[in-house]
Amino acid sequence: MKRSLLNVRKASLAGEYSRNIHKNTLTVGMQALEKQIQSILSSLYPPEEAGKAAGLLVRWIDEARSLSPNRIPDPGWSSRDIVLVTYADTLSRKGQYPLQTLSEFLMSRCEDIVSTIHVLPFFPYSSDDGFAVEDFSSVNPPLGSWRHIERLSQNFRIMADLVLNHVSSRSGWFASYLKGEEGFQNLAIEVSPQADLSRIVRPRETSLLTPFVKADGTRVHLWTTFGPDQVDLNYQSPDVLLKMMDVLFLYLRHGISMFRLDAVAYLWKCSGSAGIHLKETHALIKLIRLIVTAVRKDAILVTETNVPHEENIQYFGDGEDEAHLVYNFTLPPLLLHAFIYGDTRTLSRWASTLRTLSGHTTFLNFTASHDGIGVRPLEGIVEPDELRRIIRRIRENGGKISYRRDFNGNRVPYELNITYIDALNGPETRNEADLARRFLASQSVPLILPGIPAVYIHSLLGSRNWLEGVRQRGIARAINREKLDMDEVNQATQCSDSFRFRVFQGLSKMLRTRREQPALDPQASCEVLKIDPRLFAVRRSCPQQTLLAVVNVTYQNWITSLPADGISQKGFCVLNKKTIDMNRVEIGPHEIFWIQPGCLEENSNEK
Structure with a gap:
């Protein structure tokens, strides 16, 4: 195994890249950018080190601006923006690189329903399905190459994980740290086992400190937030920051323009603190925002912080200086709560509080991901007994x-490991058709809330619990990470008798329809309506359209009237193409309506 990252420059303040840029070689704009960067770095490092690092970063920005592909003005967001989340090798076909297979699937089955592909970590790794990265600079050879990523970026925006918090204990970087090589001496965080770490917020049950032995025989205890194979990086060293920023520039050069900042809340550590949400972490996010938008005006930062809502939205900063998007982590468990209880009141109260700070920020709305359904975001929203009932249902459903x-x-409890489909299963579900209808009803909610929807590939494909994978691998998260044969998936999603067909066709239709509704733009106004506890309803409005979206979260039929404010007494459902009498609406079990003013004839004439 190679001991260092092949394509990443060894960015050490003590090395060849430590020399500063002469001010007379910079444009006025770049000089101003350097001052902004230096101001942030000065809050983290001594003045001399901050100045040198700022000069180096500005030089890299200048180089990247001339090399980065697709430098276009920020186009803004619209209802057409939808993210598909997948591992590079979720789909495979014999004789093909998985990235080729993925590209073929996307172009043949998804080109008209999604705009962005989040390819989960595709680097060489030692554990955690890619999140214990051995080499940040390479595509894992069995998956394909950078050429495949670049080709994919020609048809879709590519979102990739910037795994900032930690590195694999088997990586070249960590091997260099153990040897004490120049530029790597401060890579990891050495902590005395006697240090007071009682206030540290933990996302795992594993020990926070893991012992290692250096090449010279010295025994050290290192900070390992997520487990012994994932060694936390020490951002109190500017060398470490520069190494990771060099990785960021590499990704930009390969056409990646959307960055998921993995586990970013834990980035900066110090004993005696909670080790989460520290001001230094926010400073680092501001730095990354400056860098990526200086290189690509259309670049997007997404923070992944699986914490309660009020903590989560801190990562919007002032609306202009930190994340463009934050994962809406409260939505998946709270939506599940609404469906299990058949009552949307708690969901509606929370949804009515959703606000962003500017037109340059919004939520990434999702229900399922490669991880489980986090329950920390329910803190302060649902009662402990309610959470216990949800947990019982999850266990009953495998x-x-x-x-x-x-x-x-x-x-x-930290997270529920289950597919979202199986999480929704219940005693009143009679057959697969019922379950598919219930699941599709749940998936309509992230499509109608303000923000950009993200759909996990196993949700799109109608995958069920992969219990065999859990048994084989001994990892609870394997339950929704099954590897699938591409040809079998194609066959199942085109066979009208299959569960995959019902889900894939139904969800694809909703995604396709959503992309044509101006009122579902992330910045369009949203009013959460209190029509009936069994219905979740919002009114979305923009100058071009008003849309009333309603979903029944129960197994029962309901007859009700719907508010006609902004909607005539007759409405047109854009999903089923039917005219709706707003005074008397019959809503079937788990039925979905997206209603705009007028009747079928009027809307047909407009087209």
């Missing part, structure tokens, strides 16, 4: 529960 340790060392 799911697993992952835990963490709280401040007192108590074992508390």
Whole structure:
């Protein structure tokens, strides 16, 4: 195994790249940018080191601006923006690189329903399905190459993970740290086992500190937030920051323009603190925002912070200086709560509080991901008994529960490991048709809330719990990470008798329809309506359109009237192409309506 990253420059302040840029070689705009960068770095490092690092970063920005593909003005967001989340090798076909297979599937089955592909970590790794990265600069050879990523970026925006918090214990970087090589001496965070770490917020049950032995025989205890194979990086060293920023520039050069900042809330550590949401972490996010938007005006930062809502939205910063998007982590468990209880009141109260700080920020709305359904975001929203009922349902439906340790060392639930489809299964579900209808009803909610929807590939494909994978791998998260044969998937999603067909065709239709509704633009106004506890309803409005979206979260039929404010007494459902009498609407079990003013004839004439 190679001991260092092949294509990443060894950015050490003590090395050849430590020399500063002469001010007279910079444009006025770049000089101003350097001052902004230096101001941020000065809050983290001594003045001399901050100045040198700022000069180096500005030089890299200048180089990247001339090399980066597709430098276009920020086009803004619209209802056409939808993200598909997938591993590079979720789909495979014998004789093809998985990235080729993925590209073929996207072009043949998804080109008209999504705009962005989030390819989960595609680098060489040692564990955690890609999140213990061995080499940030390479595509894992069995998956394909950078050429495949670049080709994919010609048809879709590409979102990739910037795994900032940690590196694999088997990586070249960590091997260089253990040897004490120049530029790597401060890579990891060495902590005395006697240090007071009682206030540290933990997302796992594993020990926070892991012992390692250096090449000279010195025994050290290192900070490992997510487990012994994932060694936390020490951002108190500017060398570490520069190494990771060099990785960022590499991704920009390969056509990646949307960056998921993995586990970013834990980035900066110090004993005696909670080790999460520190001001230094926010400073680093501001720095990354400056860099990516200086290189590509259309670049997007997404923060991944699986925490309660009020903590989560801190990462919008002032609306202009941190994340463009934050994952809407409260939505998946709270939506599940609404469907299990058949009552949308808690969901509606929370949804009515959703606000962003500017036209340059919004939510990434999702229900399922490669991870489980986090339950920390429910803190302060649902009662403990309600969470216990949800957990019982998950276990009844074949799911697993992952835990963490709280401040007192108590074992508390952290996430629900189950496919979202199986999470929604219940005693009243009679058959697969019922389950598909219930699942599609749930998927309509992230499509109608303000923000950009993200759809996990196993949701699109109608995948069920992969219990065999859990048994084989001994990992609870494997339950929704099954590897599928491309040809079998194509056959199943085109066979009208299959569950995959019902889900794929139904969800594809909703996604396709959503992309044509101006009122579902992320910045269009949203009013959460309190029509009936069994219905979740919002009114979305923009100058071009008003849309009333309603979904029944129960197994029962309901007859009700719908508010006609902004809608005539007759409405037209853009999903089923039917005229709706707003005074008397019959809503079937898990039925979905997206209604705009007028009747079928009027809307046909407009077209």
